[in-house]
Amino acid sequence: MMHSKPSWQVGLALLLCAIAMATMPILASEAAAPMSSGTTSLVIGLIALLGVASFAMVSGMASAALLFIGAHGAAWLLIAGIAGNEGMARLPYFLLLAAAWLLAWRCVTVLSALKPQSRHAKTFLRLLIPAIFGAWILIIWEAVTRGAGIPFILLPPPSSVAARIASSLPILAADVRQTIFKAVLFGYIVGCGAGFVVAILADRVAFLRRGLLPIGNMVSALPIIGVAPIMVMWFGFDWQSKAAVVIIMTFFPMLVNTVAGLAASGHMERDLMRTYASSYWQTLFKLRLPAAAPFIFNALKINSTLALIGAIVAEFFGTPVVGMGFRISTEIGRMNVDMVWAEIAVAALAGSVFYGVVALAERATTFWHPSVRGGRA
Numbered sequence: 001m002m003h004s005k006p007s008w009q010v011g012l013a014l015l016l017c018a019i020a021m022a023t024m025p026i027l028a029s030e031a032a033a034p035m036s037s038g039t040t041s042l043v044i045g046l047i048a049l050l051g052v053a054s055f056a057m058v059s060g061m062a063s064a065a066l067l068f069i070g071a072h073g074a075a076w077l078l079i080a081g082i083a084g085n086e087g088m089a090r091l092p093y094f095l096l097l098a099a100a101w102l103l104a105w106r107c108v109t110v111l112s113a114l115k116p117q118s119r120h121a122k123t124f125l126r127l128l129i130p131a132i133f134g135a136w137i138l139i140i141w142e143a144v145t146r147g148a149g150i151p152f153i154l155l156p157p158p159s160s161v162a163a164r165i166a167s168s169l170p171i172l173a174a175d176v177r178q179t180i181f182k183a184v185l186f187g188y189i190v191g192c193g194a195g196f197v198v199a200i201l202a203d204r205v206a207f208l209r210r211g212l213l214p215i216g217n218m219v220s221a222l223p224i225i226g227v228a229p230i231m232v233m234w235f236g237f238d239w240q241s242k243a244a245v246v247i248i249m250t251f252f253p254m255l256v257n258t259v260a261g262l263a264a265s266g267h268m269e270r271d272l273m274r275t276y277a278s279s280y281w282q283t284l285f286k287l288r289l290p291a292a293a294p295f296i297f298n299a300l301k302i303n304s305t306l307a308l309i310g311a312i313v314a315e316f317f318g319t320p321v322v323g324m325g326f327r328i329s330t331e332i333g334r335m336n337v338d339m340v341w342a343e344i345a346v347a348a349l350a351g352s353v354f355y356g357v358v359a360l361a362e363r364a365t366t367f368w369h370p371s372v373r374g375g376r377a
Helices: 007-024 039-054 060-082 091-115 119-147 157-165 169-204 204-221 224-235 239-262 268-277 280-317 324-334 337-365 368-374
Strands: none
Touching: 007 039, 007 091, 039 060, 039 091, 060 091, 060 119, 060 204, 091 119, 119 157, 157 169, 157 337, 169 204, 169 239, 169 324, 204 368, 224 239, 224 280, 224 368, 239 280, 239 368, 280 324, 324 337
């Protein structure tokens, strides 16, 4: 019978648990703390017993399940125990938190080594591993800010940010509608579309290709904080000026990438098209644009983040009393840091969804490309 091999992560976690036991209590004022010695013993037991038990598992998934329960159960007990006693954590608290994190690290390592046969299992693992990684960023953030008593004005814990999001949904929805569904989407579509069309023209007309691309490199280096006030003066304070900034930011990445992609097809393929008496447009649509598709989607993915950044920064220089950039600049002046982080979290989520949609469209469109076929293997 095969068993999981011992790992240095679990061994180090056991060592940290032993040091934590020798230096207890884990809170500065144990008499006033809800984290009793029984709770502390439960944390140490979860880490030690489930960590050691993971070695005895024949299945890698079973070993990962035990590590997952031990790591997240211990983290939940630590965070629940520190609630109401912020800033009172001593060294053992952070040692146990590090031990739980090491179990989670080992869990991700075991999951990464699994090679499931079914497509659904592969998809599940591809989503689970980054989810655990991201969850532990939030867990460590929450535990450290509460345990160390970091001032709320400097860094609020994720639970406070989540509570602020839940209580400010109408405001956040209005900001998302103003910034993303108006300025970002319009500017993204117009900027990327114009860049694509001009790239086709530049490929067809030599003087455009030689004269426009150097200018594109120069314009791409223009600072947003210099362009945004000018766009506000030209197009007003509403979303149109922000869309203009997005157009400028997305136009040239699409232009440069498309021109490079159109030149990516091989000479042999183009010579073959000429032997078939293909016209320029037949060669373009049947050979060169398919070869340029990875470059075009690369520009679309880059622009999906640039568009959001450009619109938010542009709102710092004049906007109606709505919008994500307006809210961030206003609330930071009022010292409502949790609202600022709520806007940042919503913007990060929206940008990730935007990027993910473009990436899915790329996989569906360029399924024939070797890079995509290799990603599915």
